[in-house]
Amino acid sequence: MKFIKEQIDLIKEKDPAITNTFEVFLYPCFKALIYYKISHYFYKKKHFVIARYISEKAKRKTGIEIHPGATIGKHLFIDHGTGVVIGETAVIGDNVTMFHGVTLGGTGKEKGKRHPTVGNNVFIGSGAKILGNIIIGDNVKIGANAVILRDVPDNVTVVGIPGKIVKVG
Amino acid sequence: MKFIKEQIDLIKEKDPAITNTFEVFLYPCFKALIYYKISHYFYKKKHFVIARYISEKAKRKTGIEIHPGATIGKHLFIDHGTGVVIGETAVIGDNVTMFHGVTLGGTGKEKGKRHPTVGNNVFIGSGAKILGNIIIGDNVKIGANAVILRDVPDNVTVVGIPGKIVKVG
Amino acid sequence: MKFIKEQIDLIKEKDPAITNTFEVFLYPCFKALIYYKISHYFYKKKHFVIARYISEKAKRKTGIEIHPGATIGKHLFIDHGTGVVIGETAVIGDNVTMFHGVTLGGTGKEKGKRHPTVGNNVFIGSGAKILGNIIIGDNVKIGANAVILRDVPDNVTVVGIPGKIVKVG
Numbered sequence: 001m002k003f004i005k006e007q008i009d010l011i012k013e014k015d016p017a018i019t020n021t022f023e024v025f026l027y028p029c030f031k032a033l034i035y036y037k038i039s040h041y042f043y044k045k046k047h048f049v050i051a052r053y054i055s056e057k058a059k060r061k062t063g064i065e066i067h068p069g070a071t072i073g074k075h076l077f078i079d080h081g082t083g084v085v086i087g088e089t090a091v092i093g094d095n096v097t098m099f100h101g102v103t104l105g106g107t108g109k110e111k112g113k114r115h116p117t118v119g120n121n122v123f124i125g126s127g128a129k130i131l132g133n134i135i136i137g138d139n140v141k142i143g144a145n146a147v148i149l150r151d152v153p154d155n156v157t158v159v160g161i162p163g164k165i166v167k168v169g
Numbered sequence: 170m171k172f173i174k175e176q177i178d179l180i181k182e183k184d185p186a187i188t189n190t191f192e193v194f195l196y197p198c199f200k201a202l203i204y205y206k207i208s209h210y211f212y213k214k215k216h217f218v219i220a221r222y223i224s225e226k227a228k229r230k231t232g233i234e235i236h237p238g239a240t241i242g243k244h245l246f247i248d249h250g251t252g253v254v255i256g257e258t259a260v261i262g263d264n265v266t267m268f269h270g271v272t273l274g275g276t277g278k279e280k281g282k283r284h285p286t287v288g289n290n291v292f293i294g295s296g297a298k299i300l301g302n303i304i305i306g307d308n309v310k311i312g313a314n315a316v317i318l319r320d321v322p323d324n325v326t327v328v329g330i331p332g333k334i335v336k337v338g
Numbered sequence: 339m340k341f342i343k344e345q346i347d348l349i350k351e352k353d354p355a356i357t358n359t360f361e362v363f364l365y366p367c368f369k370a371l372i373y374y375k376i377s378h379y380f381y382k383k384k385h386f387v388i389a390r391y392i393s394e395k396a397k398r399k400t401g402i403e404i405h406p407g408a409t410i411g412k413h414l415f416i417d418h419g420t421g422v423v424i425g426e427t428a429v430i431g432d433n434v435t436m437f438h439g440v441t442l443g444g445t446g447k448e449k450g451k452r453h454p455t456v457g458n459n460v461f462i463g464s465g466a467k468i469l470g471n472i473i474i475g476d477n478v479k480i481g482a483n484a485v486i487l488r489d490v491p492d493n494v495t496v497v498g499i500p501g502k503i504v505k506v507g
Contacts, residue, residue: 017257028228059401087355101270101272114354125298126272129483161481161498188387195387230398
């Protein structure tokens with residue numbers, strides 16, 4: 001219940017378009033993270049098929065695909081959400097904001113830990129693809145449609161294909 | 170009813186793959202714009218939760234997310250549509266064509282009018298992200314996966330990240 | 339039935355996250371290709387509206403939109419799948435892998451054959467847009483969010499907007 005209250009406060013804080021607490025229950029992000037909590041529970045108990053069934057159902061209902069094995073910190077906010085993909089071995093820190101179309105995925109070349117580790121207070125623009133077992137530092141901003149294939153240090157802004165640092169601090 | 174007839178004529182004109190009037194009723198664009206008309210009606214009456222409920226339902230059914238507050242001109246054609254996001258304060262002119270994955274969104278830094286204003290006869294390629302309270306001129310073409318963060322003058326073609334003018338007139 | 343067995347083997351081979359044969363039935367790719375087989379059957383019999391009805395239903399359920407007229411080789415694997423669009427006159431070779439958000443689409447300028455022809459053993463990263471009646475050679479790799487508007491020779495890697503060759507062989 002604490003999680004639900006936190007989510008409501010978070011969405012009301014983040015989205016300037018919101019007018020009413022009831023609207024929060026319509027947010028795909030809100031639904032997707034509740035589904036994730038449940039699928040992650042079954043995943044940890046090694047009920048992989050049930051876990052995956054729940055995550056696929058969540059994807060159909062919200063457009064957001066979070067693998068049950070992903071590790072997610074506090075206060076993740078996913079705006080809109082259609083096309084978001086978060087891989088099995090992805091790790092997300094606290095206070096991360098991401099938009100629709102963001103991928104934390106693999107390159108198809110790695111085994112084991114093959115998805116990114118994202119720091120705290122990271123902002124990821126719509127359509128950005130972050131691929132491979134790389135580390136994104138704290139307070140990083142990633143531009144829309146950027147493609148990130150290497151580690152990104154703390155406190156920078158990265159844009160383009162492949163992602164280049166355009167601003168520090 | 171006039172709107173429905175216009176939409177049917179529009180889709181038949183725009184999509185070379187169409188074979189039959191009945192196919193129009195299967196188009197996500199057709200459904201999404203009818204849902205938008207209804208949600209926009211409730212939005213203007215300040216029934217924000219109902220309006221938002223309808224727009225989220227439309228998104229689940231069509232993949233196209235149009236905020237009930239958006240202002241849309243005549244003859245908008247959205248092809249395919251999955252992942253399209255049109256923000257609350259976006260304004261779209263007449264005869265605009267956009268493909269799936271297009272975003273008319275915010276940068277997260279502005280309040281109030283925080284989404285783009287798009288002119289007439291604009292063509293927006295799949296995956297393009299147009300962000301912030303900027304103005305896109307008339308007869309502009311925007312390439313696939315382009316990221317547009319500044320005003321674009323009339324009669325140009327813009328591509329890349331960030332968008333650059335590659336053709337005038 | 340042979341097709342279903344092949345698909346099961348393919349998905350188990352391609353996805354490192356899979357743990358169990360039953361999970362295959364949850365894959366959007368698996369469902370989308372079965373729907374495509376049916377819609378393509380009706381398309382060839384010229385029952386275009388039924389064909390399109392089935393493909394739109396498949397899109398709503400899987401996020402993957404394959405036009406019933408598309409021509410698809412053996413062992414196509416579509417990972418995740420949300421936002422994939424494959425046009426009516428697209429042709430796909432054998433052993434092709436593509437991720438979510440990939441488009442084999444048109445430029446809006448051509449009639450007749452207006453979508454790409456993709457060779458064998460091609461790998462297409464998430465969000466890539468391949469547009470127009472162009473030819474993608476065998477063993478080509480296309481990077482995430484790339485935009486491809488011209489022919490690509492065999493055995494190369496192409497990235498960026500517009501796509502440039504960054505690696506040969």
